[in-house]
Amino acid sequence: MPVVVKHYQPGQAIVRDGDRPAESCLLSQGFCVRSKTTSNGRRQILSIHVPGEIPDLQSLHLHVLDHDLTTLTECTLGFISHVSLREITRRRPNLAEIFWRDTLIDAAMFRDWIVNVGQRPAPSRLAHIIVELRERLKVIGQVQGARFEMPLTQEQIGEAMGITSVHANRVVKQLRDDNVLEFHRGSVRVIDEQKLLELADFDGLYLHQRPSL
Template sequence: MASMSPHLLQPMITKLESISSLTEEERYAVESLPVRVRTHQSREDIVRDGDRVSQCCLILEGWAYRYKILGGGRRQIFSFHIAGDIPDLPSLHIPLMDHSLATMTKATVAFIPHEAMRDLTYQFPRLAAVLWRDTLVDAGIFREWMACMGQRSAYDHLAHLFCELYLKQEAVGLAGEHRCPLPMTQADLGDATGMSNVHVNRTLQEMRGDGLIILRNKTLVIKAWNELIRAAEFDDTYLHLRERTVG
C-alpha cells in the first residue's frame, strides 16, 4: 500500500537531519516517497542472506540488527538499528544481500522501492549526497566496531558500545538524561562483540559494581557518563552528528 502521509516517514527525516540539513522541498520529497508498511514480530528476518531485493527497508519503530550465520550455527551481529535507519541502503546499488537483516523487537518497517529511491536521488542531488553521507557514517561505525573487537578489553568494548547506542538514540529524540532503550539480550551483546555469554555477564556485573551503568527492564541507565566515556576512550567524531554531545 502506498502512503503519502507527511508524518509516516518522519523517522527517516529526523535521522537524515541528525547528520545533515534538509530544505523544506527535500523534506516534502522524502515524505512523498511511496512505501509499503509492514509490522514484524520480534526475531523475524526482514531480508535474508542471498536474497535479491528491489526495495530498501526503513525502520519506523522498534529495533533491528544485521547478522550472518557461520558454520555450526554461529552468529555474528554486525550492527544494531533504530527508528530512522535504512540498514540495507547499499542494496540500492548492490541488490544481492550478503548478510541478513532481522528484527530484535517488534518493529514497523517501511519498504521503499529502489526505483523510487533512485528517482529521489536523481531529482534531488543534495539528498543523494545526504544518503551517501549516511552510508559513509555507517562505514565509520563498522571501523569502530573492528577497532573494539581487535584492540579493546571486554570492559572498554561494552562501554564504547553503550556510549554509541545512547548517542545515536539521543540524536533522533529516542533517549535523554543518560537513559535509553537497550532491548538486546546478553547473547546478542556477545554475538556483536565476540564475547561468550559468561564473559558479557561478568563484564556487565563489573560495570554495575563500578557505578557506571544500570540495566533494568530493557533500559540502559548511565550513572556516570564521564567515567563511561573515559573507560571506552570514546570520541564520537565517527558518528558525525550535527550537534556533537562529546568532545
C-alpha cells in the same frame, strides 16, 4: 513516493544473507541489527539500528545481500521500491548526496566497530557500544535523563562484542558491581558518567553528527 508499511515481531528476519531485495526499508519504530553467521552457527552482530535509519540502503546498488537484517524489538518499517528510489535520486541529486553521505557514515561506524571488537578489553567494548547507542538515540530524542533503551539480551551483547554469552554475563555484572551502569528490562541507566566515558574510550567523531564536520 509509495511506501509500504509493515510490522515485525522481535527476532524476525527482514532480509537474509543471499536475498535479492527489490526494496529498501526505513526503520520507523524499534531496533534491528545487521549480522553475519559462520558455517558453524556463530553469529556476529555488526551494527545496531535505531529509528530514522535505512539499514539496507546498500541493497539499492549491491543486488545480492551479504548479511542478515533482523529485528531486536517490535518494529515498524516503511518499504520503498528500488525503482522509486532510483527515480527520485535521478530527479533530486541532493537526495542522492544525502544517501551517499549516509553510506559513508555507515562505513565509518563499521571501522570503529572493528577497532572496538578487535582491540579493546571486553568491559570497554560494552561501554563503547552503549555510549555510541546513547549518542545516536539523543539525536532522535529517545534519551530521558540517564536512562535509555538498550534492548539487547546478554546473548546478543555477546554477539555484538565477539564473546560468549557467559563472558558477556560476567562483563555486565562487572559494570553493575562497579556502579557504572544499571541494566533493567531492555534499558540501561548511567550511574557514573565519568567512569563510563573513560572505560569506553569514546570519540564520537566517526558518527559525524556535527553539521560542520
